[in-house]
Amino acid sequence: MTPVAQGPAQVLIIGAGPSGLMMAAQLLRYGIQPVVIDSRQGPTHQSKALAVQARSLEIYRQLGIIDPVIKGGRQASGLHFNYDGQAKATFAIKDTGQGFTPFPFIHIYEQSKNERALLGYLTQNSCPVYWNTSLISLQQGTGVVSVTLDNQEQQYKLICNWLIGADGAHSTVRHQLQFPFSGDTYPSQFYLADLVLDSDEDFMNLFLTQKGFAGFFPMPQKNAYRVVGNISNDLLNKADLTFEDVLPNLNEKVRKPLNINECTWFTTYHLHHRMAEKFNLGRCFLIGDAAHIHSPVGGQGMNTGLQDAYNLAWKLAGIINKRLKAEVLNTYATERMPVARNLLKTTDRAFKMVMSRNLMAGLFKKFILPLVLKRAWLNQKSRFEFFKRISQTDISYQHSSLSLHLSQLKTIKAGDRLPYLKLYDEKKQQETDLHAWCSKPGFTLITMGPLQELYVFSLAKWITQNYNGWLNFFHLPPSVKNQQVFDAFEIRTGQSKAIIIRPDMHIGLVNDVVDLEMMKNYLENVAGCLPDERII
Known part of the structure; x- marks a missing residue:
């Protein structure tokens, strides 16, 4: 077997799960x-x-691979909530975020398909994955990381400039860096089963009882469901547990006939909630499960890992391509660690409530929780807030050192995800949207409002001379067709605004005036961009 590389590598990614593959795909851009x-x-x-x-689907759209991802998956229409086999509430999720994102739904698209979609992108860009290859050790030197790898035939050394640990919950990279992985393991044991049933609906089903839960999730294949549940106490010590062993307990939770045609996969596992005390050291970084693991409540885990990679990749690429100051890399941990910490807290609280066998908790789950959820669901604002949280579109970096808000605007602030707003491109004479304008790698400057044509030309010239290939530019003049965009950014007649969007589609700068010197100040002194003349 040929060693991975004969010479120094710019970036070495340990792990080819969704996080590692997303990291590679973003770097390739x-x-x-x-x-x-x-x-x-x-x-x-x-x-x-x-x-x-x-939010993850928006990244796939930016990568240009959204069509097969949507075609290969299935949209979950909502959730049926049951207790002791009785229907308590139904929550329709589909289209709750209509107009807020191109993808106002939860998309069922299993991890194996995510990996293959990203592997396809890597293949198109001539980037192989070296399988059967493990990290044995790493050592950081001056400006490099030295690693020992094993490809099952031999061990050999490799030098890289940067190392990304995307190697999961048992991360060798994290162990080598000696980062504590603080948290705990949930006491219960759980199972996963992929079943083929005489049923085919788009709703997820959650069955709660005093003794635990079972969840049914529709898979993209016809009549296929993923079933998740806790293992009853009498089976905890049973060797070679099978689906037939847990079936009686599952029937007890569901309390209605389950016409099972086939079980295609069954496994048992323990759940953990842990987070690394650091996300980076020197030239080594952790992303995904290597950095944080938590309960599966809300389907957040894989998506959070994809977001980690999305956040880190453009910053690392900027340093490698000498477009950004090295200090920008410090913002990876300061932006992503609070997200992971908050996620651990909320999913842990929800999961402990679901699993509690306390009498009061049982009464709460049976009587109070359905009423509270139904009442909240009747409120349009509550439904929308729920969608924003579960879709990860509400994640904001307002307190990041990369965010500069020089505006009276309160509803949209620097650090927020760029709103998805449809618009009419006057130049190309076609319908598009703000996210599509940010499809190219690098930052994007969008000016809105009445600007003299000569000034627009001078801005474009300044960008070409100083940030060519790193700052894209669009101007949106006032028009009836785009009034909704001006309303969203509270731009009154005669006013102008400048917005600089980061490569990960979070807003970096919002300014109530279009001023070249102020934009230059943001790019160089806040975002850490290096103008072309300073690139050596």
Whole structure:
């Protein structure tokens, strides 16, 4: 077997799960060919994580691979909530975020398909994955990371400039960096089963009882469901547990006939909630499960790992391509650690409530929780807030050092995800949207309002001379067709605004005036951009 690389590697990614593959795909957008290794024989054949949230789908759209992802998955229409086999409430999720994102739904698209979609992108860009290759050790030197790899035939050394640990909950990278992985393991044991039933509906079903839960999630294949549940106490010590062993307990939770045609996969596992005390050290970084793991409540895990990669990749690419100051990399941990910490807290609280066998908790789940949820669901604002949270579109970096808000605007602030707003491109004479304007790698400057044509030309010239290929530029003049965009940004007649969007479609700058010097100040002194003349 040929060693991974004969010479130094720019970026070495340990792990070819969704997070590692997303990291590689994002780097490829900036012309950086990473080296990707994984100890497995190949991509997973198991479904594992299921839900792809709207924010992740927006990334796939930016990558240009959204069509097969949508075609290969299934939209979950909502959730049926049951207690002791009785229907308590129904929550329709589909289209709750209509107009807020191109993908106002929860998309069922299992982990194995996510990996194959991203592997396809890597293949198109001539970036292989070296399977059967493990990290044995790493050592950081001056400006480099030295690693020892094992490809099952030999061990050998490799030098890389940057190392990304995307190697899961048992991360070798994290162990080598000696980062504590603080948290705990839930006491219960759980199972996953992929079943073929005489049923085919788009709703998810959650069955709660005093003794635990079972969840049914529709898979993209016809009549296929993922079933998740806790293992009853009498089976905890049973060796070689099978689906037939847990079936009586499952029937007890559902309390209605289950016409099962086939069980295609069954496994048992323990759940953990843990987070690394650091996300980076020197030239080494952790993303995904290597950095944080938590309960599957809300289908957040895989999506959070994809977001980690999305946040880190453009910053690392900017440093490698000498477009950004090195200090920008510090914002990866300061932006993503609070997101992971908050996620652990909320999913842990919800999961403990679901699993509690306390009498009061049982009464709460049976009588109070359905009423509270139904009442909240009747409120349009509550439904929308729920969608924003579960879709991860509400994640904001307002307190980041990369965010500068120089505006009276209260509803949209620097650090927020760029709103998805449809618009009419006057130049191209076609319908588009703000996200589509940010499809190219790098930052995007959008000016809105009445600007003299000569000034627009001078802005374009300044960008070409200083940030060519790193700052894209669009101007949106006043028009009736685009009034909804001006309303969203509270731009009155005669006013102008400048917005600079980061490469990950979060807003970096909002300014109530279009001023070249102020934009230059943001790019160089806040975002850490290096103008072309300073690139050596």
